Amino acid sequence: MIRRPEVFDDETPPPDLRHREAHVQELIRLLHRARSDHDQGALLAGPSGVGKTALGRTVLQEFAREFGTRWVWIQALGTTTGELFREAIRGAGGTVADNAPNDELPARLRETLAGEELFLLLDEADDIAGTDAVGQLTSVPGVEIVVICHEPDDWLARAESGVRQYLHGGRIELDRFGVDELADILRDRARVGLVDNAVTRDQLETIADDVAGVAREGIQTLRAAAEIAVEREHGRIYDADVDDAYERARASIRKANLRSLPFHHRVLYELIRDAGEITGRELHQQYEEIEEQVYANRERTPISRRDRRNKLDKLRAYDLVERERLDHRWLYSTKQKNLSSGIELVTEMATN
Template identity: 45%
Template sequence: MITDPRVFEDDHLPRELMHRESAVETLLRAWDHTRLGEAGDEVIIAGPSGVGKTALARHTLQRLATQAAIDHTHVRCLGATPASVLRTVCRGVDMDPPGNAPTDALQTNLIETIDRPTVVILDEADDLPGSPALELLAGVPQLSTVVITHDLHHWLARLEHVNDRYMDATTLTLDRYGVAELADILGARARAGLPPTAVTRGQLERIADDVAGVAREGIQALRAGAKLAEERGHGTIEAVDVDDSFERARHLIRQSNLRSLPFHHHVLYAVLFEAGTLEGQALHDRYDAVAEAAYADHRLTPVGKRSQRNKLQKLMAYDLVAREGPTHDPTYVVVDEGVEPTLAIPTKA
């Protein structure tokens, strides 16, 4: 039933970004100086997961690139070191720095190489405040950044010594879509990726309402509904396919979320998955007990208890882990037993 699977991929960018027109115009104004060969303003885009923060930045930069001589690149910052952030930026502007180059050398290379406005999307940047990466990037004259984060005020409150660049940044906070707005977006995806009349407007509104305006969940539910209809031999998406689409979509999103996480998160998830349920201290103890074997063939080293708690927060934000009980003595559980870990934890400590 799906005629173009690319339409439903997370990184697909439609030609028109529906119901984000004012946000696009705000970003274009922030980057207006790039038309004159100067660096654009710093930008911070905040909002809950799945509302299109990264898509907004990528779409607008692609549009701007047709009007101005600019470069742009994308960096996933979750779990990244300052050196790995700068190294990814270097590769994004067609540089190939040595793998062991220190951060100051990477910054120097960027300063010497970048000769026109360049915008870097710093995705999953919640943990970047206080990182030397921000200050190092701020020292590259032709470079500006787009910070993608969940909580604007929390992010700004944690900033340290990066001049006033981000205090004066252009800021946008994206809300979830309304039911009619998301139904419009889903309708455009359906027209591009499904046969005509495969799904009704009422069904699209039902999906939009059930996912509470989160675009990513709505798009994946539409794809899941189409796959279920195909598996069941339905000529069009039927009500039962929509009913069953949400859990399948959430399962697929959880799998994708887990694959996207850095190694430390995978170790913690695997430890918890093996047990199914663990009290907080027991989880930390189990992680510490298997850490030497789990990290034996990896360049990273085990993290401490505080860092483990931070990574558990990300696992919860990604709907992979749930926390039950009192805050001071929580119990952690795996949300979806069908989402298997990507690595095996030693059976004996």
């Protein structure tokens, strides 16, 4: 049934950017402008699973191949400005020690580039708004930035004025796909990844409609339906297999999302999971009670309440945590009780 399972992996680029042609052309236009004026970046925005990363990586790869420019994809979630500089230096072909002083990094990046251009694709960059990371990176001649985030208005509101000006006019927002559009995308994956005639167009449209046009969820639901069909020894995907695939797909996506999150997010997640249900005030109190033990002997340091709130928003955006109003308080709980972050907070608390 499943001929090429890698076709359904998040890391596998799509065969083409179907139904994103206008966004492709707009991003290419912005990259050309960045090369000529050096005062224009791009901001790719939209909800999770609509193809922001695929768009950025595919266009930059083709652009670099055609014009001989360097580019680096960096997962910016949970990173510091110094770490971003180190990733940029290494991606540009240079070497830098992890303990190199931050104030030396811009000069090191400039020396590495030696007048060449470097495009940085900063993925999951919600946290770096307001840190001046983009401003410091673009102060190095030849460095241009493409930012990927979820909420563009919020991101720009928190950014410095110079960064807002740099990204002004470079905003590209991706919406969810229509039913027919997503069904086309799923058909492309099915043709390559599944045996012939494994799934019908009606089933693909049903999946596309039920996942509300979110490509990632649609692709993972198709994979899950095929897996269930194999387990049930079906020769093709039945409607019942599709019906039972949604929760498996969501669980798979949650697991991947949690695995991709930095330490701070997983600490907060595990506190919520351990409690079952917990108010925002109790969550902050428990975090502050355990932070000394949990962060001991780690490079990371505990984060502020404001930063914690931002991390909680990310947990909700990733469908890991839900929040409801309870008597003027927020009550948090996890979506999947048996999904562990791998951090043994209970043990650490009990032994300290």
